[in-house]
Amino acid sequence: MAGRRLSPEERDLWGRVTDSVRPLPGKRLRTIAAEPQAKTETAGPVAARTGKTQAVPEPAPRPVRRPVDYLDKSWERRISGGTLNADFTIDLHGHTLDAAHRRLSSALAGAIAHRARCLLVVTGKPRSGPVVPGERARGAIRAEIGHWLATNPHADAIASVRTAHPRHGGAGAIYIILRRNN
Template sequence: MSDRPLTAGEKALWQKFIESVKPLDQTRVSRVKSLPVAKKLRVVSGPITAQTFGVKPSAAIPLKDQVPVPTKHGLDGHWERRLTKGVVQPEVTIDLHGYTLTTAHGRLDSALELSIAAGHRAILLITGKERSADERRRDGGRGAIRAAIADWLAASRHASHIATVRNAHPRHGGSGALYIILRRRR
């Protein structure tokens, strides 16, 4: 709003508007004031997990029972074409930039848990580009999250819910991101 004074036409219009306004019915006002107010949400520190919502988390899969997450199978032709063309619209984006390995793993696990519970199908996981061993040594370990993602997903308690993991289309981050396609609930 500007601090300029009102013109004569604006003053007349404002006066006409004021005259047309009726005061509120006080019984309606008191009813509105008596409505309960929503409680302030509690602040959650750390990763969001099933325990945060009062649900018992499912156990991790033992190492001997782990099955690698399929990278090229588990999807029909429709999904294949959509992934190749980059027309998939992920329902959730998980950005792991700036996280340590431990916190990134916790963030991925909690996001997968919430996505599975919500019935999402496509997740965009932004990890950053994987670096070669020489580059990791020289640059202080950068790209470690991307290098660990395949192992994390294979060992995850959510591995049975993952249909496939693919490199993202360039419009969604290319080699610095992945699509995680979840299985449909049956």
Template sequence: MARRLHPDESALWAQVAASVRPLPGRVRPIVGPAPRVIVDQPPPAPPPPKRAPAANRIAVDAATLDGGWDRKMRSGRLAPDLTVDLHGYTRDRAHALLTRMIVEAATGGARIMLVITGKGARDSDDIANNFGRPRGVIRASLRDWLQSSDLRPYIAALRPAHPRHGGGGAWYVILRR
């Protein structure tokens, strides 16, 4: 026994039937005007989490977490959900990659992101070997990027990484739920 078509299925079938060209020597059966089918559009991207303006004014590295989080970070027992290595990127490309990865991770449900920036120049010889170009630009810019209005709604806190995860050249970015 065949099931009955829903009204939207009937409308879609009528639209398909109206677009069919009959075989040579045959005539198309007369069917009423094809009803318009409204196709659902995919939902828009979710907006960033809404937070009180006061919560967004707190610096990302000064934001507080409960004691359990901080103990896990200090002991290195924290396992990042995602790692982003910014070595070798220019400042602008690193910023674009970080922005894209944070938005994707936050909407995907990730909670802890490890961002590897590198340590930058350690002494004058290292700067001289780099042909006078400043080093550590990404590391110096990270806080400002995370504090910007387009990323701040996604960020709960920023903490230095445990030596197991890169120490002084890496950071834990804790994302809001």
């Protein structure tokens, strides 16, 4: 509840909780002063009539980081020269869309947990030419993978998504470069 004052018992209890925990690196614990924590301001005529104040909202969360098209020279040279070694490889070629989506999410989470920097994803070549009715659609995974990565819970850990070198699958595969501090 924004703007609610804590009772002395609640303040004491919160103080004991904060004394028993250690903040994450780079973070600090919120403390509760004797007065309300949030700055207050009146909310216009309604506040004047009721005598209530409204808490000032906290700043908006940090924006989500998006993949970039260009990495530094070292990465670009390794990608274009085919010398980039993937930490993990996953082959989605031949799977259904649902199975491929689940496998990609799982592989991405695993790569992040192991602090990997590069994930090679084999998708199959993109669709070429018109779709013939009654024929199995080609390139469906490749067509969806951009959307899957953008909506993945770990999307902000992705530094770049690049087409793989022909040695690693060319147009039928992509490199997912993960951020160092993911």
